[in-house]
């Protein structure tokens with residue numbers, strides 16, 4: 001799914017109006033019908049509804065919603081805030097329609113006027129500013145936003161299209177923004193919805209369809225996108241009947257140190273459950289028995305050190321030796337002992353295939369930045385926000401962080417995923433894809449180690465780095481969602497993500513026909 005900028009959304013609206021039989025006013029009516037239906041599903045007709053409308057088309061949506069709610073028996077009132085001297089044409093048309101049908105439902109609030117005090121249990125609808133926001137809200141408009149946010153403890157706030165004051169494509173840090181419980185948006189996610197810094201403003205997101213031109217959507221390119229099930233099903237390759245373990249690659253997993261053998265176990269189990277043909281783990285002496293018992297399907301190299309690894313580079317010291325492994329996953333629980341840092345440098349001197357670097361492998365790269373230049377092109381880096389900051393520095397806001405993310409992916413020809421609620425995956429062509437599967441139950445130690453195992457397994461099976469990332473991150477979140485559905489977000493642990501990988505794969509398989 002594409003993420004369009006505010007400008008592209010305006011173009012999509014205009015294209016739809018110009019190239020299909022639908023008028024601008026009809027499009028607004030469709031949007032209002034969809035919002036009204038959502039409100040009616042979530043709040044009964046005894047809920048008083050206060051709809052705050054701006055002077056543009058977002059306010060027009062609000063006026064149309066007021067009329068449609070009244071048609072359904074709701075006590076809905078539109079409060080028109082005169083923050084600008086002129087109203088848009090569709091705003092005016094909807095105001096007239098509402099006034100004609102329900103004369104007492106429209107209330108004007110002149111600039112600097114006072115807001116009504118909503119009845120107890122009233123729902124507040126924010127239709128003040130939409131994607132036409134031209135600058136951060138200030139003065140009276142900012143004041144209204146603050147006043148409505150002060151009512152949040154007692155009232156639900158539903159934002160239409162985008163919380164007022166929130167910029168769709170830029171950072172809104174330290175600017176006045178409505179803090180909605182729900183955002184009902186049209187056709188597309190906006191970039192702002194996916195940024196952690198806007199979590200308190202956006203609340204739960206619901207994307208409503210208003211049938212914008214599929215032609216415009218297909219022919220317009222976007223830098224930001226969201227992965228979806230159809231795309232992942234297209235990437236997924238079912239196993240062929242005559243395949244054997246050699247078909248699915250041999251992966252080398254370098255992980256674990258004293259006290260962190262569990263990270264290696266989780267990663268190894270995930271790698272096996274994702275379908276790798278053969279897996280060999282390199283592990284310090286202290287972890288040997290643990291991993292052999294926990295993951296009997298994996299082979300093992302034992303390091304000469306007891307508590308950390310420092311000789312794993314020997315497995316790839318000649319081209320013939322390196323060729324045994326289709327890929328390498330390195331980092332979970334690895335530690336940053338001097339010998340480990342040294343061995344990672346040696347490994348990067350010899351291994352030239354795309355590989356997966358996570359956790360302590362990334363921390364080692366952060367403290368030796370020149371090593372980053374040695375990482376094979378096309379490799380996958382999987383930092384969480386703290387590891388990202390160590391690698392690429394602090395940023396002022398989430399939009400700047402995305403720029404740094406994609407800038408480094410292009411400059412270094414690496415695929416970098418920044419973990420989070422909506423993991424952002426930056427590819428070497430500068431595009432960024434967001435993943436929407438997953439849940440807060442995955443905020444538990446070891447979830448990232450599982451992801452490293454999944455990605456390593458997919459690379460070993462011959463998926464290219466881009467496909468491995470898109471499919472692997474989706475599958476990781478999906479398996480986490482199955483685990484949460486079965487066990488609850490609280491009770492699920494990282495191992496459960498591994499256990500539910502099977503359910504994730506079943507969901508990816510297209511229906512079987514004979």
Ligand SMILES: NC(=O)C1=CN([C@@H]2O[C@H](COP(=O)(O)OP(=O)(O)OC[C@H]3O[C@@H](n4cnc5c(N)ncnc54)[C@H](O)[C@@H]3O)[C@@H](O)[C@H]2O)[C@@H](O)CC1
Nearest residue numbers: 013028056057058084129130131132133134135136137161
């Ligand atoms: N046909 C269409 O174009 C459709 C538009 N829709 C709605 O239209 C909205 C966009 O409408 P508009 O382009 O009219 O824009 P908005 O309604 O977002 O706002 C424009 C108005 O706000 C003023 N304004 C902008 N920034 C301000 C600020 N910081 N402080 C105070 N006033 C400010 C402008 O001067 C103008 O009067 C969407 O968000 C969506 O809600 C929907 O009805 C779907 C169809």
Ligand SMILES: Nc1ncnc2c1ncn2[C@@H]1O[C@H](COP(=O)(O)OP(=O)(O)O)[C@@H](O)[C@H]1O
Nearest residue numbers: 384420421438439440442443445446447448449
């Ligand atoms: N609230 C959330 N919603 C969706 N996914 C989440 C959430 N919290 C964590 N995750 C996912 O769980 C994983 C956590 O990784 P990481 O922080 O590296 O864990 P660890 O280092 O403990 O293995 C990431 O893939 C992240 O996207």
Ligand SMILES: [K+]
Nearest residue numbers: 126129162164
């Ligand atoms: K709004």
